[in-house]
Amino acid sequence: MTLLVIDWALIIEKLILIVVVVLASLVIALYSTYGERKIAAFFQDRIGPNRAGPFGLLQPLADGAKLIFKEDVIPNAANKWLFILGPAMSMTAALITSAVIPWGNHLEIGKRIVPLQIADVNIGILYVFGVVSLGVYGIMIGGWASNNKFSLMAALRGASQAISYELAMGMSLIALLMLTGSLSLKTIAAQQVGHLWNVCYQPLGFIIFLVCAFAECNRTPFDLAEAENELNMGYHQEYSSMKMGFYLFAEYVNMFISSAVMATMYFGGYDLPFFNPANHSANFAALIGIIALMAKVLFFIFLFMWVRWTIPRFRYDQLMNLGWKKLLPLALANMLITAVVILWLHK
Amino acid sequence: MQTLTNRSENVDRSPMTFVESLYLPAIVKGMGITLKHFFKKPATYSYPEVKRPFSPVFRGLHVLNRDEEGRERCTACGLCALACPAEAITMEAAERLPEEENLYREEKYAAKYEINMLRCIFCGMCEEACPKDAIYLSETFTPSDYARKKFIYAKEDMLIPNKNTEKEDYEKALGKDVPTTASAFFD
Ligand code: SF4
Ligand code: SF4
Numbered sequence: 102m103t104l105l106v107i108d109w110a111l112i113i114e115k116l117i118l119i120v121v122v123v124l125a126s127l128v129i130a131l132y133s134t135y136g137e138r139k140i141a142a143f144f145q146d147r148i149g150p151n152r153a154g155p156f157g158l159l160q161p162l163a164d165g166a167k168l169i170f171k172e173d174v175i176p177n178a179a180n181k182w183l184f185i186l187g188p189a190m191s192m193t194a195a196l197i198t199s200a201v202i203p204w205g206n207h208l209e210i211g212k213r214i215v216p217l218q219i220a221d222v223n224i225g226i227l228y229v230f231g232v233v234s235l236g237v238y239g240i241m242i243g244g245w246a247s248n249n250k251f252s253l254m255a256a257l258r259g260a261s262q263a264i265s266y267e268l269a270m271g272m273s274l275i276a277l278l279m280l281t282g283s284l285s286l287k288t289i290a291a292q293q294v295g296h297l298w299n300v301c302y303q304p305l306g307f308i309i310f311l312v313c314a315f316a317e318c319n320r321t322p323f324d325l326a327e328a329e330n331e332l333n334m335g336y337h338q339e340y341s342s343m344k345m346g347f348y349l350f351a352e353y354v355n356m357f358i359s360s361a362v363m364a365t366m367y368f369g370g371y372d373l374p375f376f377n378p379a380n381h382s383a384n385f386a387a388l389i390g391i392i393a394l395m396a397k398v399l400f401f402i403f404l405f406m407w408v409r410w411t412i413p414r415f416r417y418d419q420l421m422n423l424g425w426k427k428l429l430p431l432a433l434a435n436m437l438i439t440a441v442v443i444l445w446l447h448k
Numbered sequence: 449m450q451t452l453t454n455r456s457e458n459v460d461r462s463p464m465t466f467v468e469s470l471y472l473p474a475i476v477k478g479m480g481i482t483l484k485h486f487f488k489k490p491a492t493y494s495y496p497e498v499k500r501p502f503s504p505v506f507r508g509l510h511v512l513n514r515d516e517e518g519r520e521r522c523t524a525c526g527l528c529a530l531a532c533p534a535e536a537i538t539m540e541a542a543e544r545l546p547e548e549e550n551l552y553r554e555e556k557y558a559a560k561y562e563i564n565m566l567r568c569i570f571c572g573m574c575e576e577a578c579p580k581d582a583i584y585l586s587e588t589f590t591p592s593d594y595a596r597k598k599f600i601y602a603k604e605d606m607l608i609p610n611k612n613t614e615k616e617d618y619e620k621a622l623g624k625d626v627p628t629t630a631s632a633f634f635d
Binding site for chain 1: 469470478482486488489
């Protein structure tokens with residue numbers, strides 16, 4: 102009698118999916134750096150990197166190679182293990198968020214139905230939140246372990262910023278959850294297929310979520326943790342070589358993942374308007390779904406960069422005021438209004 | 449208060465309204481502005497493949513002129529060195545020998561003529577001071593180099609090729625078909 106039947110096909114299928122998703126996030130993050138530089142250039146009436154390869158397309162590889170071959174300095178007074186743990190943690194937290202995002206509906210290989218999601222956890226959103234807040238430990242640990250006052254100050258800023266904005270983010274999500282009645286990202290995405298996207302019901306909630314996502318990703322205007330001109334690069338000041346590369350890279354992975362989360366929760370995930378997946382073969386529908394999701398993700402990444410190259414960084418008090426005095430009450434109001442409307446409609 | 453231009457605006461110090469304090473309208477407006485720039489032609493050039501046209505009054509590297517017969521015009525009077533605010537010019541004069549009449553226009557000529565391009569501020573005072581039309585500032589600029597002493601340009605570095613004996617070099621030195629000329633600036 103076997104108590105535990107191992108479904109090898111499942112394990113292999115998930116492994117392949119994990120490798121593909123992780124590789125895809127890395128490649129997209131890699132090319133986001135290129136995109137960031139090009140887009141910044143276009144916004145500033147410049148040409149941007151165009152030396153490495155055609156149109157400068159090999160630039161990210163050159164940057165990566167450069168970072169790897171730089172000397173890796175660990176300051177004398179730094180706490181060595183924490184110093185190494187910091188970037189590792191940032192990167193890990195950034196990468197494992199992708200586990201619960203439904204990248205498409207499902208593939209049919211032979212008789213087998215392969216869902217395009219690594220794990221359909223029924224508390225998917227909570228998982229995302231949990232892991233994203235782990236990311237701030239990367240900043241905290243890095244800033245602390247560097248044994249540098251600027252890094253420490255930046256780490257403190259980063260942490261308090263993350264806490265302030267996570268609150269408003271959570272509140273805006275509760276309103277969305279009241280609407281969907283599920284915490285599973287898969288269910289949320291499936292609900293929107295063929296219907297109005299959630300953003301139509303929750304425009305205010307989406308804007309609050311978007312602002313908070315910027316803050317969570319440490320992107321301008323909320324990049325106080327790495328304020329170059331006041332804190333000398335902030336928490337990764339003492340970092341060099343690939344350790345710093347990891348920090349910078351984690352930011353781009355985060356950006357990709359939070360774009361995917363936003364697209365899934367508010368913009369219909371893999372749903373393409375006026376495209377009915379029931380009329381097509383499952384594999385074709387899945388392919389279209391992936392492309393649709395990627396298009397939305399790319400749009401959000403562009404939005405991230407667009408905002409970054411438009412507005413300057415907030416002052417610290419402005420940041421706190423915005424988070425606690427504006428976004429949080431707005432999110433609460435949004436939650437209440439949603440609750441009242443839902444109750445009223447159900448009556 | 450009288451303003452110099454009629455474009456100045458008084459700073460509004462009234463406290464922000466609620467909508468303003470959300471920053472969003474202002475941010476959206478700003479994003480509109482940046483988006484406009486996104487589709488604009490870049491203001492920069494892919495140097496060195498594409499060169500930026502200089503303005504017609506660009507003052508670049510010095511050229512020492514020759515007359516129609518290809519003789520050096522400079523008479524080593526030192527007026528350029530005197531006019532130079534950066535004290536970048538040094539020279540040594542020599543007397544022309546009878547058999548050198550085809551080389552030098554005046555009886556006295558500059559045996560040595562050096563400009564330190566690191567000192568020079570390309571003001572063009574030397575050009576203005578010269579009574580013999582011997583020195584001009586061209587439309588090329590000093591190329592970069594690795595050693596400071598390489599920036600001290602000798603007479604041979606600046607002397608324009610002889611248009612009678614070295615025709616090709618002379619045409620090249622005039623830079624007629626290089627896109628950095630004044631004509632390119634206007635089209
Ligand atoms: S351009 Fe001005 S600074 Fe340069 S050598 Fe002539 S006078 Fe001196
Ligand atoms: S360049 Fe002109 S001003 Fe200078 S020494 Fe020669 S002749 Fe005189």
